Amino acid sequence: SKDNVIVVRVDxxxxxxxxxxxxxxxxxxxxxxxxxxxxxxxxxxVSANLEQSKALVNAQTSxxxxxxxxxxxxxxxxxxxxxxxxxxxxxTEKLTVKNNEIGKVSQNLSLKNPELWGLDSPNLYRLVSIVxxxxxxxxxxxxxxxxxxxxxxxxxxxxxxxxxxxxxxxxVHQDHAGVGSAVPDDLxxxxxxxxxEMGVNAYRCSHNPPSKSVLEACDKLGMMVLDEIxxxxxxxxxxxxxxxxxxxxxxxASIMLWSLGNxxxxxxxxxxxxxxxxxxxxxxxxxxxxxxxxx
Numbered sequence: 001s002k003d004n005v006i007v008v009r010v011d012x013x014x015x016x017x018x019x020x021x022x023x024x025x026x027x028x029x030x031x032x033x034x035x036x037x038x039x040x041x042x043x044x045x046v047s048a049n050l051e052q053s054k055a056l057v058n059a060q061t062s063x064x065x066x067x068x069x070x071x072x073x074x075x076x077x078x079x080x081x082x083x084x085x086x087x088x089x090x091x092t093e094k095l096t097v098k099n100n101e102i103g104k105v106s107q108n109l110s111l112k113n114p115e116l117w118g119l120d121s122p123n124l125y126r127l128v129s130i131v132x133x134x135x136x137x138x139x140x141x142x143x144x145x146x147x148x149x150x151x152x153x154x155x156x157x158x159x160x161x162x163x164x165x166x167x168x169x170x171x172v173h174q175d176h177a178g179v180g181s182a183v184p185d186d187l188x189x190x191x192x193x194x195x196x197e198m199g200v201n202a203y204r205c206s207h208n209p210p211s212k213s214v215l216e217a218c219d220k221l222g223m224m225v226l227d228e229i230x231x232x233x234x235x236x237x238x239x240x241x242x243x244x245x246x247x248x249x250x251x252x253a254s255i256m257l258w259s260l261g262n263x264x265x266x267x268x269x270x271x272x273x274x275x276x277x278x279x280x281x282x283x284x285x286x287x288x289x290x291x292x293x294x295x
Contacts, residue, residue: 006031019173019207022181027211036067038139039131040102042247046127047290048111048147055111055147057088061129062104063139065097072096073138075105076130080142087111087125116161117146117253119201122222124253144219146253152292160224167256169202169226170195174211185213192217202226207262209245218254225254226294232261234279242280243287250288258284258293268295 012023043062048055059077073095079088088109097103115123124144131139151159158167175181176191188211192203203218204226218225227249229242242260249255260280267273277295284293 020175020180021208022175026180026182028185028213035138037063037065037071037073037097037131037133039129039141040064042244043102044127044129044141044143044251045247045288046143046145046251048114048145050114050116050147050149053113055114057109057111057127057145059091059107059109059127059129060104061107062102063095063097063131064102065099068099070096070098071133073103073131073133075107076128076132077107077109078128079109079111080126080128081115082124082126111147114147117148117219117222118161119222119224122146122220122253124219143251144216144253145251146219148253150256150291165201167202167224168200169204169224170200171204171206173206174208174214183211183213185217188213189217189221192221192223196221196223202256204228204259209241209249215249215252215254219252223254224256225252226257226259227255228259228262232264232267232273232276232280234276239280239283243283246284246287250290255291258288258291260284260293260295 008025010024040062045060046057048057057079061075061077063073063075065071074092075095076090076092078086078090081087088111091107091109093105093107095103095105117123124146127143127145129141129143130137149161156164158165174183176183176187195203202224205214205228207228208230210227215225227245229245231238246258260277264273267276281293
């Protein structure tokens with residue numbers, strides 16, 4: 001037998017932004033192999049609402065079937081803490097998925113006396129999601145999330161977990177001195193630690209969707225994030241990029257707001273721009289009703 005070879009070609013010949021965005025493959029790339037009955041990309045959405053001494057955790061899980069026939073399967077979900085200790089009961093939901101279709105389940109779990117995610121104590125939990133067919137696991141994944149409350153009040157300002165605070169944010173481009181846009185994970189963590197030491201509590205991804213490592217660092221170190229798209233638009237490509245940004249990132253504890261656009265001088269003061277922003281806000285609320293948007 002011979003090795004399979006995958007060739008990826010990047011065409012970076014076209015001029016793009018008015019700042020250095022980098023070109024080529026400059027972020028981590030992984031190849032995923034899946035069973036025919038599996039959780040598709042961005043197929044888990046977990047949100048937590050705090051009510052008195054417990055968190056109500058909602059787990060929405062998608063299952064895709066590519067087996068060639070209708071299948072009966074089940075989704076098992078439970079929550080563990082950072083040490084791997086089981087924090088909730090296991091919940092099982094059966095579902096029938098037709099060939100080449102996606103089935104969805106919504107499960108509610110109760111997490112007693114949760115440790116909150118905050119700037120000084122960024123506590124994280126993991127939702128364990130398991131897909132079983134005939135009692136055999138065909139896919140499983142773990143999704144990191146936090147329990148916290150962001151609130152915006154016109155008179156009292158911003159508060160995190162009921163504590164009023166000023167948002168001290170920095171605009172951070174994805175590139176770094178010496179490495180361009182190919183920023184190693186260790187350097188990402190180093191930079192965010194440094195920003196925290198300076199007194200920064202919020203990181204704006206200027207003006208690109210952030211790398212996975214940026215959000216992981218902000219989750220783990222306790223840094224709030226304004227998550228931003230590259231270009232505003234409601235055509236298929238731009239709307240698709242916005243949807244993918246939310247689907248990819250909505251489980252991250254650190255994200256406090258979505259940013260619809262930045263310095264869109266051609267449309268930001270026009271009726272067309274207003275209608276585009278309105279369309280994006282409506283879509284954001286559908287995909288992630290737990291947060292607000294800004295521009």
